[in-house]
Amino acid sequence: MGVLLWINGPFGVGKTQTAYELNRRLAASVVCDPEFVGYGLHRTMPRQLRGDFQDLPAWRQGVFEVLDHTLRHHDGPVIAPMTVIEPQYFAETVGRLRDSGHEVFHFALLASRDTVLNRLSDRGLGFGGLLRRAGQQERMLRREEFAVQRLDRGLQALTAPQFADQVWTDTLSIPQVADRIAATAGLVLAPNTDGDLRARMRRLAVTISHIRP
Template sequence: MLVWINGPFGGGKTQTAYELHRRLPGSVVCDPEMVGFGLHRTMPRELRGDFQDLPAWRQGVFEVLDLVLNKHDGVVIAPMTVVNPAYFDETVGRLRETGHDVRHFALLADRETVRQRLRARGGFGLRFDSFAVDRIDRCLDALQRPEFAEHIQTDHISVSEVADRIATAAGLTLTPNTDGALRTRLRRAKVSLSHIRF
């Protein structure tokens, strides 16, 4: 099974993916963003736009996830914002057409909640991410569409509760969440730090 976690930038996709991974033995996180970063590194800076616009990104994501789904004996988790319906069809749609069991979830929140989450990233001394902020409305509006269901509103629930809802909807059994508040904060900070892009 592939669990694709969609949502706006700052919507909690990565934290939710790693919470699922932590509590789902045998699972693996495959981040489609890494395919895009790899493509960008092969290009001059002035040619680096939105890597999702590159056909090579969409093809690469399909091929990597298809390979992992065929070879890995466990749930595959992919956290990635995709709001262009054509690009969604070329990735999620193609994987479904190939016969893979793909469960898609869009994590939604109010605009101000997303802005606050993005602002919190600045707690690591980084600039406020204007790329992500500029796309909040576009992402939230697009993800409301039925082709991007199943929707989970995350404003007032924790990352662990989001993971629980995804697991229940997908028919997965997670190990109990026994971590206290301090360990949870430290683990989330570690995930955030490991995903900072300079």
């Protein structure tokens, strides 16, 4: 069976970018994004009934079944980037996978509130610094209203001991966060040979591929 790397953290901290950095540099790895289970459930429902899909028992059951099946049949690391801050939902997904005998490494990526807000305004090619200097960060963050509204609660909840291991990322690049995770899990990453431009283009491609449907 494979090993699971669950990458938790508040919206905007860098979970998905870290997951795909690990995937790029970790042989035989696969990204299984639990968010797409939720998107699938939403697509079967009228819009007025689409609340937080994590509140649906079908989402928690579906995530468990998808990851359990993948871990049993995929011969390589499985990477799941997903924010889960409700203790019961965490128990029904990460905890249940552990109880089923899988080797699960859980990481909560954390950073200061200002750092996460800067990252939210910096999505894409990385022009957030220019926008901040031009006083346009607030305009950019209006596009990230969903993430901003949930930021404080996520940062507070994920510092609890049950959400270890916590990785503070304020001074770490995405490749450095991936290095830290791999070292903790006893996995060996390929060297990071990306220059700045290529790294920015990779991040943009990941961002575009994960625009909410």
